[in-house]
Amino acid sequence: MDGPRALASPSLCGQGTVAAGMAVAVGRVLQLGSRWGAAAPGVQTLRLICTTTARQRKNVGASGPEKYTEAFIKNQIEEFNLGKRHLANMMGEDPETFTQEDIDKAIAYLFPSGLFDKKARPMMKHPTEIFPEQRKIQWGEDGRPFHFLFYTGKQSYYSLMHETYEKLLNAQKYQDQLIAQDLPPQKKKRNLAGSRWLTKIELEEMLLEKLSDNDYSRFILLLEKLMTLPCGDTEEKYVQKFSKEVPVQLQKVVIEPLKYDERGVAFSTGEGGRKTARATAVVYDNGTGKITVNGIDILHYFPVLQDREQLLFPFQFLDRVGKHDMVCTVSGGGRSAQAGAIRLASAKALRSFVTEKEVEFMRQAGLLTPDPRVKERKKPGQEGARRKFTWKKR
């Protein structure tokens, strides 16, 4: 049984088809075992039964009884490490210093795939990343559950609420103590903007248990209440387990300062793209509104009014229509795409000339956002991306 499995190491396959099948089979065998009352956790015989693939997206650990045994996981880990060493040998690298990144690169090299979905491509990861965490068997040999809240049905959730409430009571007691001692209550600053609570799915992953929306909101309310009180250090650490950092602003975009060319005229560059067109624009100060594209005047390059209006938009928005000169280069795309690309490039270049407030206005006007629309793929069985073949009744 192990022989054929070692050759086709399941952690090497595409996401979980065979492995999950076998896992479900394991689960089935295990269930049979526990009903018969003879199976002890950890010792299983495995029979390969053709089963359906498990659904990978949902939190498998929380949805039912154990599907992967501990021994199975341990086996997988051993096989993974062995496979890692084999792979390092194959690639001619040192097995000791073969990191996960190297593994990814090697797999991408050995099994090139053109599939769009990254999760569908062959991957080799540590089994703990592939097999989701499982809840261990929660009752002993005699059938008696380990946890005292087992019969509530949501033991981890209620125990969590219990702990949190305990912390809350402690904090209240601490506050009372402070008041009794006539000390001013400490107000500690909490960075409210920089953190957020765990989402429901993240909490479920943490507890390995399904939650309802109501449960989740009650927990969050409790945490908020805890937050309002002056907490000591232990409470602080406890609460931090349930909050996540959120970067204040997604990477503040750096606006480049103005450069000066030989004549002493200030200029700045910007790049932009739309569909397949790519453009670079150099905007000069103290100009008359002359614009050159690929060495040609815009009146000749864009005979259509619509394209020229697109080029006009950033300047008009900032009320700087006749004040700048621009030299652009553009390639690729069609007439409209090139106009859109130059528009984005010139807007980006104009950021250096303008105050931050106006940059924010530009961003809100949509001048600084690259248009993500590209041509949709044609599907087989259809004439175009959306158009179907003519429907014939017979």
Place this chain on the structure above:
Amino acid sequence: MLRSLKGLLCRPLKDRGFALHTAAKDRVSSLLTQDVQTAPERPRAVFYTNENDPANHAEQHEGRLYSIPLDELKTVFPHGLPYRFQQQIKTFNEACVMVRKPALELFTYLRNTNFAHPAVRYVIYGERGTGKTMTLCHLVHYCARQGWLVLHVPDAHLWVKNCRELLQSSYNKERLDQPLQASSWLKNFKTSNERFLKEIKTQKQYMWGRRDRTEAGRPLAEVVEQGLARVRNASDAVGVVLKELKQQSRLGPFRLLVAVDGVNALWGRTTLKKEDKSPVAPEELTLVHNLRKMLMNDWSGGAAVTTLSQTGALFKPSSAYLPQELLGKEGFDALDPFVPIPVPNYSPREFESCYQYYLQRKWLQHEKAHTEAGKEELRFLSGSNPRQLDRLAGPL
């Protein structure tokens, strides 16, 4: 390079003395006497000028608009104004033309020409929509006021394309006649130059077919009548007229101005086909042949002003506007030497005055168009090109 060429040509003409034609001055009085604009009194803005005689237009009038009285329009321009301009005249009820530098240049050249020398050819060229035809019309108006005989061919391209009837010429077997175009041109020519036609006499006898003929010494008007009456002979009539004028302009009491718009049509290709579907070369058309002879510089007593035009040009890319490109080698050699006159887009001042004109005539109705920002927008979008500005201002 062009400047130096112009300099070379100008200087010899200037040195031979200024030609103040008293004869021409006398003509002015015999022309239509109304030189004064009889428009209703209203405060004229800065961009207008009351100077309605192109002869008096000088540099201080540059960028301003002057108007042509409407009845003068009918005689001086029976054909020749661009279609859009005609529509504008109808809408605004006045014909306002802008005084621009190329036209003023041409006026100085014409004033200083020595008419004993062979006729100088001027070629007005420029990009599309910059005002070449309007410059030519301005010049035609000037010459008409000065009392010249104006031979105005509104668009030579009309003679090389879209011709329904092609007759074999009776005069020369290889050539082809175009009766319709010739007769319409003769009609317009008659309207504009009636009094000259009565005074100029033919010098030879001409046979029209087997029966009709015109004796020597008859007024040219008769030739024109013959052409109009017998449409078959219209092209030959045109040829006769051109030949007579060429011969007589040297000695005669009048000055001759040959104004051809779209001269690159004469040396390009045609879209016409003979009955056996073979293409027609321009030389095979009588009208074209005669006009080419007219544009040679073997006559004196006048000038020839021509315009290049890409708009009607056949088989030429739309980016072509230089004389070399549009005329081709043949045309360039035929017209060489000539004085090139480039016509640029509007200068800021000219743009300003055109914009003010539209505002004053309430042509720009959009509320934003009245603002400074609107003006900048118009300037940007039109690229200071007169045609683009006209088209943009239309829907506003």
